[in-house]
Amino acid sequence: MELANISLPIRSPFLDRRLLRRFLNLYPLLPGPRIIDFQPWSGHAGSLLIIVGRGFSDVRSENIVTVGGQPAFVISAEENRLIVISSNEAETGAVTVALRVQPDVVRQGPRPFNILDTPSSDLQFDGPPIFSIGADKGWLSYSQTGASYFKKPDDDLPDDGPTYPVPTQEEMEMSNGQSWTTTIVIMPCYPSDQPEPSAAARQVIVDRWNQAAEFWRQATYGIWTFIPRVLEWQALAYEGAHFVDPGANQLKEGVYIDLFGNALFANRDTLQDPKFQNNRPGGFCVSYFNNGNFMRGANYGPIERLSWKVGPVTVNWHFLNRPSFIYVGDSANWGRMAHEVGHSMLRTDAKGLIHPEDVYDGDLVDGPEATAQSFDMMGDHDPGPLFSSYFMVQRGWYQAWNYPPNRLPELLRSNVFTLEWKADPRGPAFTHEYDLVAHGSSQNRTTNRWHVLRIKVAKGLDYFIEVRERPPAGSSQVFDANIPTAGGTRGGVIVTRVISGERPLNNNQQTNLITLLHGRDRVRTLTDGEQVRDPARGIIITVVRNAVSSNPMVSRVRVEWNQAPPGENPAANMDLWIQPWDDAYNSPDIWVNRWTNGGTNPPNSGWPPSVPVDNNETPIVPKVGQPWRHDFVARIRNSGTAAANDVHVVHYANSSPGIGDNNRWEAIQAPIDSRNIGTVPANGESYSIVRWTPNVNRHTCLQVHIISQAGERLATNNMAQENIFKFDSEASSPGEPVEMLVSVRNPLKRRALIRVEVDGVREGFGVYFPHRWVWLDAEGERELTLIVVPLLDNREMKKPGARRTRIRAMGFVAREYKDKNMPEWWSSIGGITMEVTCKYGAKILLEEKPVLDRGLLQVWGAVELAVAGVHVVVTAEKARGGMVSAYGKTESDGRFGVTFGYDELKDESGISAALQATIVDSDEFVGAESNIVHWLY
Structure with a gap:
């Protein structure tokens, strides 16, 4: 593994194999396994550790590792180095390694691993890591300091009425008039330096939430309603100064997870009751007692996993229906409550916010324009x-x-x-x-x-x-x-x-x-x-x-x-436009076609340019002289009765792919920054195509801008972006981890906290990201590594599509307003979708003796596992330089054949070539290269 930008205090010998060998030579050679050292020495639960020593197995599953008394996940294994992720339930304690063949021989590290509190009391520190494991069970699981349990809903228990999960946009549009009801759990809480508020104060909260629910019933004609479940007062673990910034009348930036985690823990017995399990709440709200003083509210958006730690206690929550989390003060009126529900309880996009538009004066460029x-x-x-x-x-x-x-x-x-x-x-x-x-x-x-x-x-x-x-x-x-x-x-x-x-x-x-x-x-x-x-x-x-x-x-x-x-x-x-991205960060008007030797692979010829599955063919980084070509295609539309002439389009790329946009894009084509595609017909479309060469080990965000023309109906629909990337997990059992560099960018002109959420992790996979939030200077950015870890053998992934996971990493930034009536909320700054597929390893072989027959060179080979339809490209490197390639597919017995023309291979030195075959775009096999066959005529 590269382990670039993992944001951990790890010394260079642990990352550089040459320096690691020198370091290990300082220690005597003893029977293994043996831990000589590990880095870092401290971190949050769920942190990534590098363990160095001797006698480890290079098969991941053969190493048994614990950190702080809990099993750790081994994501990379070599004889002298293990890379592991500690459990979200780990406590301060020893780091140990054993081999599965000798489970009783347990070796301990030179010091304990120290678990830090989550979150840090210094709010300028970056957040703890995200380590999420895909699950396939009920809506909520809960674990505390290593004792994990899950209560299955009991269908025989009564509840307060029919309730359903929060509907999606598609479900609402296709609901055929079906009404929806969900539960919102309100958790009244007070800081530890305040006495418990009165029952009358709780009743005020009950009455206002009932009024908010009545508003929603009337506003939607009963199509969408919610039942507020107001729990009893619970004390929090910290004093008020830990949570509230009195000068700003709001929560301190960075303590949202602390507040939600603390409130959930205080109500853990009630929330584990099967009645709540049956109802699958669509949202949670912390009603924070601030002694009647004004306090802003905020909508944190949907959360799938939440970890909270105080002292020796670690709590992990997993909500499969991703309920929304809100906080308000005890002085909030029913309008504020109904407003916060509106932000996210009816989710229409991946970010979970139904109402992302600004309707009121806040941090807008022209605030008074918000007249509605x-x-x-x-x-x-x-x-x-x-x-x-x-x-x-x-x-x-x-x-x-x-x-x-x-x-x-x-x-x-x-x-x-x-x-x-x-x-x-x-x-x-x-x-x-x-x-x-x-x-x-x-x-x-x-x-x-x-x-x-x-x-x-x-x-x-x-x-x-x-x-x-x-x-x-x-x-x-x-x-x-x-x-x-x-x-x-x-x-x-x-x-x-x-x-x-x-x-x-x-x-x-x-x-x-x-x-x-x-x-x-x-x-x-x-x-x-x-x-x-x-x-x-x-x-x-x-x-x-x-x-x-x-x-x-x-x-x-x-x-x-x-x-x-x-x-x-x-x-x-006339109006020029291009379709923006959807909730998977994928635009139907942007795609990549890959060509080999003048033909796409797989073949996509003709006009207009065809659109591959998932809008992109997997980019291949070409070797020097290799004839790989990538066309970056944009579909430009015109809605109107007149043609648009002299249309200019700019194609941009941004590496690494990112969460957020700080405007640091590079135009792809040269020497000019825009491409004149001529005329886009009335009520029609045309295409802008530029050549794109991907960089080594970099996956890229692609963006297209249509340069606005005078008199267009609308000038704000001229940009679209594509952020979807495909990865193959290299063959092993389980598959090897996949790393992807992700840039987190601050779009604001001030220092800000950027919150990161990850979802879409299906059963059989785990995902790691170094921080739940990062602090960035104005328009700043940081590169961090997203790691996806297959946890099961391919043969265990039997459900349809089980070997593929599409993981979204999404960014949010707090929106702040000066008017005290306006609550903060978290605005999406975009994200990426990463698709990882576990595939089998297979060798590919070329036969040593190609046959020249009637002006055609026939080259034969086979893929080790007999599967029909595997895409294969054979390249021929000529003696004086230059390459040509031919495309083929395997037959049912795994064999394939391609032909090269005599004139394609001939140069001044005669006819000679070095031939090599490559597996590409296979649904079953990881890409592989064959032996090299030298042919001379």
């Missing part, structure tokens, strides 16, 4: 507004359903009417009126009425028109009681502009926004006769009549475009 905050629960939440219509439409909550007994729900109607704006100056004028109804106690079922009118302007840009209304006197409606309205009215029309789409937080762009299209001077509902205009597109929205009827309020609006004289805005009928 008073109309969105994800904005100024304390006054209790409804969600803006973008979120209501996104989640499918404006669909009217009928629920007949003993039958599937029936969709009665959609309460969203959608228009698509088209820039066609020669087209007819568009004018139409629509009746819109406010969100009432039940879905609208009146024909020719809708809750929302949506105008699709461009890819990623929409206008939403809706009616908002304060509840009448005596109403049980909990939301919108405090929305700003025009004088003398209880409500009216609002128009929001939404810029959507998945983007990592970056230092050179304003975060996606939901704003009022009627601007900063009319932050209120609109009334009779008022208009909203988009002059560049000629769109006019008019409130024809504000109150056609009331309770719920109905308003009539008129939408117009193409009213301007022809030619007023001719460039707005």
